[in-house]
Amino acid sequence: MTARIIDGKAFAAVLLESVAEHVSHLKQTQGITPGLAVVLVGEDPASQVYVRSKGQRTVEVGMHSYEYRLPADTLEAELLALIEQLNLDPSVNGILVQLPLPQHLDEALVINAIDPSKDVDGFHISNAGLLATGQRAMVPCTPLGCLMMLREYCGNLAGLHAVVIGRSNIVGKPMAQLLLNESCTVTVAHSRTRNLPDFVNGADIVVAAVGRPLFVKGEWLKTGATVIDVGINRIEQGDGTTRLVGDVDYDAAKDIAGAITPVPGGVGPMTIACLLANTVAACCRVHFLPEPAGLTA
Numbered sequence: 001m002t003a004r005i006i007d008g009k010a011f012a013a014v015l016l017e018s019v020a021e022h023v024s025h026l027k028q029t030q031g032i033t034p035g036l037a038v039v040l041v042g043e044d045p046a047s048q049v050y051v052r053s054k055g056q057r058t059v060e061v062g063m064h065s066y067e068y069r070l071p072a073d074t075l076e077a078e079l080l081a082l083i084e085q086l087n088l089d090p091s092v093n094g095i096l097v098q099l100p101l102p103q104h105l106d107e108a109l110v111i112n113a114i115d116p117s118k119d120v121d122g123f124h125i126s127n128a129g130l131l132a133t134g135q136r137a138m139v140p141c142t143p144l145g146c147l148m149m150l151r152e153y154c155g156n157l158a159g160l161h162a163v164v165i166g167r168s169n170i171v172g173k174p175m176a177q178l179l180l181n182e183s184c185t186v187t188v189a190h191s192r193t194r195n196l197p198d199f200v201n202g203a204d205i206v207v208a209a210v211g212r213p214l215f216v217k218g219e220w221l222k223t224g225a226t227v228i229d230v231g232i233n234r235i236e237q238g239d240g241t242t243r244l245v246g247d248v249d250y251d252a253a254k255d256i257a258g259a260i261t262p263v264p265g266g267v268g269p270m271t272i273a274c275l276l277a278n279t280v281a282a283c284c285r286v287h288f289l290p291e292p293a294g295l296t297a
């Protein structure tokens with residue numbers, strides 16, 4: 001069996017087109033242009049790339065982009081003051097603080113300082129609690145993108161057994177909540193789970209978000225399973241160059257899975273598209289406008 005390739009890039013392009021249409025509609029009918037503020041602290045090279053890409057996509061879909069680049073030694077009080085300023089600014093509908101933060105900053109404190117209605121990353125404890133209780137929430141972008149692709153490839157998810165490998169607050173836990181809300185039977189596993197291959201072998205859906213390159217082996221999978229690989233790991237090759245790989249051993253998995261996301265070009269591009277979809281949703285909510293169907297969970 002050769003798996004269908006779940007093309008996240010193509011998926012994201014369709015979603016971004018839909019976001020752009022809604023932005024244009026908001027402008028024409030309400031005179032409103034949604035705005036997204038992205039805050040980067042420090043000079044982490046990967047974060048700089050992601051922040052630049054977020055700014056570019058924001059402008060491409062017709063929204064206002066506000067970018068704040070702060071030095072690595074920014075004081076917590078200075079960062080909190082900026083967040084408060086953005087919380088109060090009506091032209092800003094979404095606020096995102098790029099992670100990881102430098103070590104001296106308390107990530108939870110910073111995230112929870114964001115107005116939950118502008119928390120387009122869905123990381124604030126209020127949004128995590130709403131999601132966990134099955135209520136309307138801002139949903140974290142990476143799991144939201146995974147869910148959209150799963151719905152497309154699997155159809156109705158009810159009753160399917162999903163194994164989520166990884167228990168982070170930004171991917172593993174919200175992913176498990178989203179799948180539970182779809183009536184999946186969900187197992188949350190992690191790098192220390194005993195007999196992990198046995199769990200994976202029973203799964204109709206495998207979401208790998210463990211942060212270890214090529215961790216999930218092809219022979220662990222059930223034939224025909226749908227595999228979503230959230231991992232983005234840069235590994236060195238013998239010749240001194242590097243390449244990106246996921247948490248799943250793609251070359252082996254593609255011969256056993258029914259459908260699989262590649263790395264790169266799978267989940268990653270959906271993360272930014274979902275961020276912009278969440279920003280449109282936040283803008284509609286604050287203006288008491290109907291939310292565009294199909295853009296978010």
Ligand SMILES: Nc1nc2c(c(=O)[nH]1)N[C@@H](CN(C=O)c1ccc(C(=O)N[C@@H](CCC(=O)O)C(=O)O)cc1)CN2
Nearest residue numbers: 050096097098099100121141264265266267268269271
């Ligand atoms: N505040 C946040 N911080 C971080 C998040 C997040 O959702 N919110 N997620 C990641 C980084 N990230 C977005 O911020 C992100 C990562 C990867 C991609 C992506 O498109 N990856 C490409 C490959 C890119 C490459 O060549 O390096 C792919 O998978 O095809 C987009 C966004 C951590 N921080």
